[in-house]
Amino acid sequence: MKLKKSYHLYASFGLVLFVMLGYLVKFYPDTLHGVDSSVQSAVRSWMSANMTHFFRFVTNFGGYIFVPVIVILCLFFFIFKKWYVEVIFLVGNVIVVALLVQFLKGVYGRTRPSLKHLVVENGLSFPSGHASASIVLYGALMVLICQRLQSSELKWLVRVIFSIIIVLIGLSRIYLGVHFPTDILGGWLLGASLLLATFPFYDEIRFKWRFKGVQR
Numbered sequence: 001m002k003l004k005k006s007y008h009l010y011a012s013f014g015l016v017l018f019v020m021l022g023y024l025v026k027f028y029p030d031t032l033h034g035v036d037s038s039v040q041s042a043v044r045s046w047m048s049a050n051m052t053h054f055f056r057f058v059t060n061f062g063g064y065i066f067v068p069v070i071v072i073l074c075l076f077f078f079i080f081k082k083w084y085v086e087v088i089f090l091v092g093n094v095i096v097v098a099l100l101v102q103f104l105k106g107v108y109g110r111t112r113p114s115l116k117h118l119v120v121e122n123g124l125s126f127p128s129g130h131a132s133a134s135i136v137l138y139g140a141l142m143v144l145i146c147q148r149l150q151s152s153e154l155k156w157l158v159r160v161i162f163s164i165i166i167v168l169i170g171l172s173r174i175y176l177g178v179h180f181p182t183d184i185l186g187g188w189l190l191g192a193s194l195l196l197a198t199f200p201f202y203d204e205i206r207f208k209w210r211f212k213g214v215q216r
Contacts, residue, residue, distance in 0.1 A: 003200065004200035004204075007196050007197070007199055007200045008196070008197060008200070010193075010196045011193045011194075011196035011197035012193075014189050014190075014192050014193035014196065015189075015190075015193045017189050018127075018186055018189040018190050018193065021182060021185065021186050021189065022104070022107075022108055022126070022127075022186065024182075025108050025110050025126050025182065025186070026107075026108050026109075026110075029110070032180070032182050035181065035182065036113075036180040036181050036182055039174065039181035040113070040115065040174055040177075040180070040181065043171055043174045043175050043181075044115075044174070044175055044177070046175070047175070051175070052118055052175075052176075055118075055168075055171070055172040055175045055176055056118065056119060056172075056176065058168045058169060058172045059119065059130060059169060059172035059173060059176060061134065061165060061169055062129075062130035062131065062133050062134035062137075062169040062172075062173075063130060064129075067094065067133050067134075067137055070137065071090065071091060071094055071137065074090055074141070075087055075090075075091060078090070081216060082215045082216045083144075083215060083216060084209065084214065084215045085202060085205045085206045085209055085215060086144050086202075086206070088202070088205075089140060089144070089198065089199075089202040090137070090140045090141070090144065092198070093136045093140055093194055093195060093198055094133065094136055094137055094140075096194060097132050097133060097136045097190065097191055097194055098129070098133065100132075100190065100194075101127055101128075101129045101132050101133075101187070101190070102129075104126070104127055104190070105123065105124040105125070105126065105127070105129075106124070108124070108126045108127075109124060110124055110125040110126035110180075110183070111124065111125060112124070112125045112178055112179070113125070113177055113178070113179070113180055115177035116177055117176065117177045117178050118175070118176040118177055118178075119176050119178060121178040125178075125179055125180060125183050126180070126182070126183045126186055127183055127186035127187040127189075127190050128170070128173055128179045128183040128184050128186065128187035129187065130169055130170075130172075130173050130179075130187070131169065131170045131173065131179075131183070131184045131185075131186075131187025131188050131191065132186075132187035132188070132190045132191040133187075133191070134165070134166050134169040134170070134191070135166050135187070135188050135191035135192055135195070136191040136194060136195060138162040138165050138166050139162070139166070139191065139192065139195050140195060141162060142158055142159055142162040142163075143195075143199065145158050146158055146159065166188075170184040170187075170188065
């Protein structure tokens with residue numbers, strides 16, 4: 001119970017930060033201009049043909065084609081392994097965050113940066129769908145894989161790899177000119193808060209279902 005309260009406290013803190021950021025985006029966007037411009041300039045200072053190819057490739061792993069494909073592959077694998085609550089945790093969070101992002105984009109109505117876009121993107125900007133989807137998908141996979149590993153070294157390796165993927169996807173959206181850095185931060189806060197809020201329920205159900213033999 002104490003652990004559940006801790007997770008929900010962190011989730012609440014993340015949501016409060018998201019709401020505060022969203023308030024600035026909606027009503028005082030000029031206050032974010034300095035931060036956004038500084039980070040955009042720093043990230044796009046790396047610009048080259050090779051970096052553009054790299055980030056165009058990386059950004060796909062948080063997009064609307066790769067994410068569903070990865071989720072479907074995991075779905076079949078988890079069902080085959082009889083990891084049923086893992087299916088609910090992963091698929092449920094990805095669906096919920098996708099719906100939240102679409103709703104919140106309409107609420108905040110932030111247009112995309114006026115910089116040259118290096119990929120084609122339509123729609124609104126805040127929060128970033130790629131950032132929120134990546135932290136939910138790869139964050140959930142990080143949790144699920146680490147729960148099945150015995151080696152602490154392998155657990156750390158998994159955490160490092162998935163953390164790098166999440167960060168690179170976020171950086172790719174800034175580099176490609178289709179998101180403000182604060183869009184990425186908003187997406188990360190939203191996705192992380194959702195994972196923190198749902199993890200205790202997942203872990204509790206997983207324990208009960210394994211104890212009852214419902215799943216492995």
